[in-house]
Amino acid sequence: MAHADKARQGIALFGAQGQLGRALAQVLAGLGPVHTLSHADCDIGDETAVHAAVRRLRPGVIVNAAAYTAVDKAEAERDTALRINAYGPGYLADAALSVGAWLVHYSTDYVFDGTAGRPYREDDLTAPLNVYGESKRLGEEAVLARPLTAFVLRTAWLYDREGRNFLTTVRRLAANGPLRIVCDQYGSPTPVTVLAQTTRAILVHPRAADCAGLYHAACDGATSWHGFAEAIVRSFGLAVAVLPITTADYPTAAHRPAYSVLDGARLKEHLGITLPSWDQALADLFMERP
Ligand SMILES: NC(=O)C1=CN([C@@H]2O[C@H](COP(=O)(O)OP(=O)(O)OC[C@H]3O[C@@H](n4cnc5c(N)ncnc54)[C@H](OP(=O)(O)O)[C@@H]3O)[C@@H](O)[C@H]2O)C=CC1
Numbered sequence: 001m002a003h004a005d006k007a008r009q010g011i012a013l014f015g016a017q018g019q020l021g022r023a024l025a026q027v028l029a030g031l032g033p034v035h036t037l038s039h040a041d042c043d044i045g046d047e048t049a050v051h052a053a054v055r056r057l058r059p060g061v062i063v064n065a066a067a068y069t070a071v072d073k074a075e076a077e078r079d080t081a082l083r084i085n086a087y088g089p090g091y092l093a094d095a096a097l098s099v100g101a102w103l104v105h106y107s108t109d110y111v112f113d114g115t116a117g118r119p120y121r122e123d124d125l126t127a128p129l130n131v132y133g134e135s136k137r138l139g140e141e142a143v144l145a146r147p148l149t150a151f152v153l154r155t156a157w158l159y160d161r162e163g164r165n166f167l168t169t170v171r172r173l174a175a176n177g178p179l180r181i182v183c184d185q186y187g188s189p190t191p192v193t194v195l196a197q198t199t200r201a202i203l204v205h206p207r208a209a210d211c212a213g214l215y216h217a218a219c220d221g222a223t224s225w226h227g228f229a230e231a232i233v234r235s236f237g238l239a240v241a242v243l244p245i246t247t248a249d250y251p252t253a254a255h256r257p258a259y260s261v262l263d264g265a266r267l268k269e270h271l272g273i274t275l276p277s278w279d280q281a282l283a284d285l286f287m288e289r290p
C-alpha cells in the first residue's frame with residue numbers, strides 16, 4: 001500500500017490529551033481521519049482495551065503519544081512506569097501488527113547516561129540513569145522487536161507555550177523572584193509542534209515504508225537547563241534573574257544525564273528531514289503567537 005494511503009485509512013492517536021498529543025491532533029489532521037483517544041478512552045497499559053480500540057478503528061497508522069512522564073515520581077512508582085512505558089508500547093505494536101497498521105512511538109534522551117561527550121547516535125549504548133529512562137528503553141525494545149513498520153522517535157526536552165513543561169514552570173516561578181536553575185545538564189529543547197511536523201513529514205515521505213526504525217528527532221544544537229531558562233525569560237521579556245546552580249545544589253529523586261544531546265544525522269540521511277536549532281525553534285514559537 002502506498003505511504004499516503006496508510007494515513008488516509010485513518011490515524012489512531014493515543015495520548016491525545018498530552019502536550020505532544022494535542023499538537024499531533026492538529027498537525028496530522030489533514031492526512032486522514034484522526035481518531036483521538038485520551039487516557040480515559042483507552043489505558044495503553046490494558047492489553048484488552050488496546051486491542052479492542054484498534055479492532056474498532058482499524059487505522060492505517062497508530063501514533064502513541066501516551067506515556068508516564070513524571071521523571072522524579074517514577075522512582076517510587078516503577079511498576080506503574082513500566083506498565084505504561086514498557087508494556088503499553090508492546091500491546092500497541094501487537095495491535096498494529098494485527099491490523100497491518102504502521103506505528104509511530106516516542107522515546108527520550110534519558111535512555112542515555114550522558115557520558116558520551118558528543119551527540120548520541122541511534123546505535124550508541126543506552127544506559128538509563130533513572131526509572132523513567134529505563135521504562136522508555138524497554139518500550140523502544142518492545143516496539144522494535146516486533147516485525148512491523150514502526151518509527152521510534154527519540155526526542156528531548158519537549159515544551160509548548162501551554163500545559164505542563166519547563167517553559168511554563170519557568171514562567172510560573174519567575175513571579176516569585178530569582179530563579180535557580182542547573183547549568184551542568186545539557187540537552188536540546190524541542191517544541192511539540194516541531195516534533196508533530198517531523199512526524200507528519202515521515203508519514204508522507206514516499207520512501208517511509210522502507211525506512212522504518214529508530215531515529216533521533218530533537219532540535220539541533222544544545223543548551224543547559226539554565227541556558228534554556230534564560231532564553232525563555234528573554235522571550236517573555238521577564239525582568240527576573242536566572243542564577244546558575246549545579247546539579248548538586250538541586251537534589252532530585254531521579255538522576256538525570258549531564259549531556260543527552262541527540263545526533264539527527266540518521267533522520268537526515270534516510271528521510272531528508274532536519275529539525276531547526278533549538279533557539280530558532282523557540283523564536284519561531286513567539287513569531288507564530290507573540
Ligand atoms: N515531555 C518531555 O520533555 C519529553 C517527552 N518524551 C516522550 O514524548 C511522548 C509525549 O510526551 P508528552 O506529551 O510530553 O507527555 P504528557 O505527560 O504531556 O502526556 C502524556 C499523556 O499520556 C496520557 N497517559 C498516561 N498514562 C496513560 C495510559 N496508561 N494510557 C493512556 N494514556 C495515558 C496522559 O494522560 P493523563 O495525564 O490523563 O494521565 C497524558 O495525556 C512520551 O512518549 C514521552 O515519553 C520524550 C522526550 C521529552
Ligand SMILES: Cc1cn([C@H]2C[C@H](O)[C@@H](COP(=O)(O)OP(=O)(O)O[C@H]3O[C@@H](C)C(=O)[C@@H](O)[C@H]3O)O2)c(=O)[nH]c1=O
Binds near residue numbers: 155156173256
Ligand atoms: C523547576 C526547576 C528545575 N530545575 C532542574 C531540575 C532538572 O535537573 C532540570 C529539568 O527539570 P524538569 O523536572 O522540569 O524536567 P524533566 O522532567 O527532567 O524533563 C525531562 O522530561 C522527560 C519526560 C524527558 O523525556 C526528558 O527529555 C526531559 O524533558 O531543571 C532547576 O534547576 N531549578 C528549578 O527551579
